Amino acid sequence: MRLSHTRWLASLLCFTLAACPPPDRVGETGGTLIVTVPAEPSTLFPPLLSGTQGAAIVGVIFDRLAEIGDGLETYGDRGFQPRLATSWSWSTDSLSIAFALDSLARWHDGQPVTAEDVRYTFRVYTSDSLVVELKSLLGNIDSVSVRDPRTAVFWFKRRMPRQFYDATYHMYVLPSHLLDTISMAKLESASFGRNPVGSGRFRFARWAPGQRIEIIADTANSRGRALLDRVIWSIAPDFGSSTVKLFAGEADFLEQLRPENLTQVARTPSLRLIDNRALSYGFLGFNFRDSKNPSRPNVLFGDPHVRRALHMAVDRERLVRNVFDSLGMVALAPAPRALIPDTSAFKQLPYDVATAKALLDSAGWRDRDGDGVRDRDGVSLAFNILIPSSSASRQRYAVLLQEQYRAIGVKATPQVLENNAWSDAVDSHVFDAYLGAWQPSPGLVGLMQTWASRGSSNAGRYDSPVFDALLDSALTTFDPSTSRRYWARAFQQIVDDVPAVWLYEQRSPVAIHRRFITTPLRADGWFVGLADWRVDPAQRIDRDRIGLGTPP
Numbered sequence: 001m002r003l004s005h006t007r008w009l010a011s012l013l014c015f016t017l018a019a020c021p022p023p024d025r026v027g028e029t030g031g032t033l034i035v036t037v038p039a040e041p042s043t044l045f046p047p048l049l050s051g052t053q054g055a056a057i058v059g060v061i062f063d064r065l066a067e068i069g070d071g072l073e074t075y076g077d078r079g080f081q082p083r084l085a086t087s088w089s090w091s092t093d094s095l096s097i098a099f100a101l102d103s104l105a106r107w108h109d110g111q112p113v114t115a116e117d118v119r120y121t122f123r124v125y126t127s128d129s130l131v132v133e134l135k136s137l138l139g140n141i142d143s144v145s146v147r148d149p150r151t152a153v154f155w156f157k158r159r160m161p162r163q164f165y166d167a168t169y170h171m172y173v174l175p176s177h178l179l180d181t182i183s184m185a186k187l188e189s190a191s192f193g194r195n196p197v198g199s200g201r202f203r204f205a206r207w208a209p210g211q212r213i214e215i216i217a218d219t220a221n222s223r224g225r226a227l228l229d230r231v232i233w234s235i236a237p238d239f240g241s242s243t244v245k246l247f248a249g250e251a252d253f254l255e256q257l258r259p260e261n262l263t264q265v266a267r268t269p270s271l272r273l274i275d276n277r278a279l280s281y282g283f284l285g286f287n288f289r290d291s292k293n294p295s296r297p298n299v300l301f302g303d304p305h306v307r308r309a310l311h312m313a314v315d316r317e318r319l320v321r322n323v324f325d326s327l328g329m330v331a332l333a334p335a336p337r338a339l340i341p342d343t344s345a346f347k348q349l350p351y352d353v354a355t356a357k358a359l360l361d362s363a364g365w366r367d368r369d370g371d372g373v374r375d376r377d378g379v380s381l382a383f384n385i386l387i388p389s390s391s392a393s394r395q396r397y398a399v400l401l402q403e404q405y406r407a408i409g410v411k412a413t414p415q416v417l418e419n420n421a422w423s424d425a426v427d428s429h430v431f432d433a434y435l436g437a438w439q440p441s442p443g444l445v446g447l448m449q450t451w452a453s454r455g456s457s458n459a460g461r462y463d464s465p466v467f468d469a470l471l472d473s474a475l476t477t478f479d480p481s482t483s484r485r486y487w488a489r490a491f492q493q494i495v496d497d498v499p500a501v502w503l504y505e506q507r508s509p510v511a512i513h514r515r516f517i518t519t520p521l522r523a524d525g526w527f528v529g530l531a532d533w534r535v536d537p538a539q540r541i542d543r544d545r546i547g548l549g550t551p552p
Contacts, residue, residue: 029217031535033231033516036242036251039390039419040210040235045193046172047125047132050423052439053390056527057213057233060226061198062172065099065118065152068165070522074443077164083223084113084173084199094159097167101150104222107175108203118152119144120176129184131427134170136449136456137441141166161478162443169441173199201226201531211235217531226531239392246271252513255526256506258392259325265511276521278508279338281331282394282437283500284385284401285460286310291430294461299379300432301460306381307498309359312352313408314401320504323396327509331502333491334451338523339444345488346495357408367409374409382411383432388422394435397503426459434459436500442524444487447471451494462499515539 041054049058066088069079077088085099105113122144125132140163142155154167175197182190196204201221205214213233217226234251236242243261245251247268255276257265265271286301300306320328329337337343360366365374365381374381385401387394398414405412412433417425425431436459440446449455452471453463467490474486495502510526512518515536519529 028537029225029227029534030229031515033228033253033533034234034251035231035253036234036236036245038236038239038242039388041213042420042423043188043193044196044204044207044213045187045190046174047130047134048188048193050133050427051419053419055525056530057215058172058196059525059527060202060231060530061196061200061204061215062174063105063199064168064172066164066168067528068169068442068524070520072442072522072524074165074169074445075161080164080168084118088164094156094163096153096155097164098147098151098153099167101152102222103150105199106220106222107177107199108197108218109175109178111175111177113173113199114149114176115146115152116149117173117176119146120180121171121174122154124174124179124184124187125171127184130187131456133449133456136452136454137170137445138166160476162445162475165443165445175199202231205230227534228531231530238389246511252516253510255510256508257511259327261511262509270513271511272514273509273511274518274521276508276510276526277338277523278439278506278526279336279442279523280437280439280506280508281334281336281502282397282435282504282506283331283334283502284310284314284397285434285436285500286498287429287431287433287459288461288463288499289429291432294429298432300381300383303363304498305359305363306365308349309356309363309408310405310410311349311498311501312359313356313410314404314501314503315351316501316503317351319397319400319404322400323393324504324506327507328504331505333495333502334438334447334500335440335444335491336505339440339442340491341484341487345484346492349495349498353408360408360410365409372406372409373411380411381409382413384413384415386422386425386431386434387414387416388419388435389416390419391435391437393506394437397435429459429461431459435503439524443475445475448475451499460499462494462497464493464497467493467497 037053039053044054044058046058046062049055063083065083065085066080067083069081071079073079084101084105086102087100089098101113101115107113126135126138140157140160142157145153147153156163178197179192194207201218201223202215203218205216207213212235214230216230217228219225234245236245242254246254247264265273286307287298288301290296290298316330320330332343332348333340360374364376367374385398387398395416402412402414426434438450450457451462452468470486470490470493474483474490477483516533517536518533522528
C-alpha cells in the first residue's frame with residue numbers, strides 16, 4: 001500500500017469516527033443488526049467464556065453490579081455507573097462494600113434479582129470445580145454475604161486501590177434460582193451455556209449451531225428496552241467468509257477489518273468505517289515446560305539465550321507494516337500503550353540478527369549436518385507455531401516469522417487449527433509456541449491472570465518471582481508515582497525474560513451499515529453501548545427479503 005493511500009485511509013477513519021453521533025434515546029425503536037463473526041463461541045455461560053466471539057453476546061445479555069466509566073478508571077469507584085446495584089456504601093475501614101440492588105431488576109424469566117444471586121455468582125467464579133480464567137483476579141475478595149434480599153456485601157482481605165473494580169468488573173451476575181441445584185462440576189456441560197437467562201436489556205432468543213445466535217430486546221427491562229429489536233450473530237467458517245457476507249449485504253457489522261478491506265468499505269455506499277482503538281496486543285508465546293512432561297523444562301525455550309535470540313531475530317517493525325500497514329504498531333510489552341503508565345521507562349530488545357546468531361552459537365546450537373537447521377545433542381532447533389484458523393493476521397505473521405527464523409538456522413512450522421482446537425491446545429499447554437492475542441482488562445490487573453506465575457491463563461508457564469513481586473507492588477500501592485516506578489521495573493523484567501516476542505498492537509476499525517446510529521465504541525468492548533444503538537428511520541430495510549424473518 002502506497003504511503004499516500006495509507007494517509008488517505010487514516011483520514012477516512014478520523015472522518016467517520018467524527019460522523020457517528022450517539023443516539024439521543026428518544027428516536028424510534030426497532031430494527032435488526034446482523035453481526036458477522038468468523039468463529040462460534042463454545043459457550044455463553046459467563047464464567048467459562050473464552051475468547052472474543054461470545055464476549056459481546058454475554059456482555060449485553062447479562063449485567064454487572066456497576067459498569068466502569070468511559071474513562072476506564074479503576075481506582076476507587078470514580079466513574080462507575082449503577083447497573084444491578086443502584087447504590088453502594090463503604091465501611092469505615094474500607095474492607096467491605098455493601099451493594100443495594102435495584103428492586104425492579106428482573107431475570108428474563110421474570111424472577112427478581114436478589115443478593116443471593118450475587119453471593120452465588122462469587123461462589124461460581126471462585127469454584128475449584130471449574131476452570132474460570134478470571135478466578136485469579138478475585139483473590140482479594142474474601143467472601144460475599146447477604147445482609148437482606150436486596151443488599152449484598154463484599155468483604156476484602158486487605159485494602160487495595162481496585163477493590164470496587166474487583167467486585168464489579170470481572171463478574172456478570174448469575175441467576176442462582178436456575179443454577180444452584182446443579183453441582184459446580186456439571187455447570188460447564190449444563191444447558192444454560194446454550195440457553196442463557198440474564199438480566200440485561202437484551203435477552204437470549206435462539207442458537208442455531210454453526211449458523212447464528214440471536215438476541216432480542218427485553219421489553220420489560222427496568223433500565224428500559226434496547227432500542228434495536230434484535231441482534232443476530234451470523235457465524236461464518238473464517239474471516240474471508242465474513243467479509244463476503246458483509247459486502248454481499250447479508251451482514252451489517254464486522255469488526256477488525258484487514259487493511260485491504262478498507263478501500264472496499266470506502267467504495268461501498270451502504271457501509272461506513274468507525275475507528276476502534278481496542279485494548280489488545282499480539283505475541284508469539286513460548287512454552288517454558290516440556291509439553292509431554294511438565295516436570296521438565298522445554299529443551300528449546302527453557303534456555304533464556306534461545307528466547308532472546310528468537311526475539312532479536314525478528315524485525316518487528318517490518319512485520320507489523322507488512323501485515324497491518326497503518327493499522328498496526330509494534331507492541332512494547334504485554335499491554336497496549338494506552339494502558340502502560342510510561343512507555344519510555346523501560347528498554348526494548350533490539351532487532352539484531354548477528355547477535356541472535358551469536359547467542360545460539362554460545363548456547364551450543366549449530367548446524368552440524370549442513371541441513372540449514374541448527375541442532376544440539378541430536379535435537380533440532382525446530383518447533384511448531386499454533387495459529388487459530390479465525391485469525392488471518394496471525395496466519396500471515398506465522399509465515400513471516402518462519403522466513404525470519406530460517407535466516408538464523410531455526411525451523412518454525414506454522415500449524416493452523418480450528419478455533420476451539422487451538423484454544424484447547426493452548427489451555428492444555430500442549431504446544432511449542434503459539435501466536436496469541438490478549439485484550440487486557442483496564443488497570444492492567446489482567447497481567448495477574450495472563451503472565452503471573454500462577455495465572456490461570458499463563459499458557460506458556462512463565463515463572464518469575466521477581467516479575468510477580470513487582471506486579472503485585474504496582475497493583476497494590478496507592479501512590480501513583482510509586483506505582484509507575486514499579487510498572488517500569490515489572491515491564492523491564494518481563495521484556496528481558498522474553499516469555500514471548502511482543503509483536504503488534506492493532507487499530508481495529510469496524511465496518512457498519514450506514515443506517516445504524518451508534519454510541520462511541522469503548523476500548524474494552526465495542527458492544528458496551530449496543531442497547532442504545534438505533535436505526536435511522538429514513539434508512540430502514542426489510543430483513544425479510546434475505547430470509548431472516550421477523551422478530552419473535
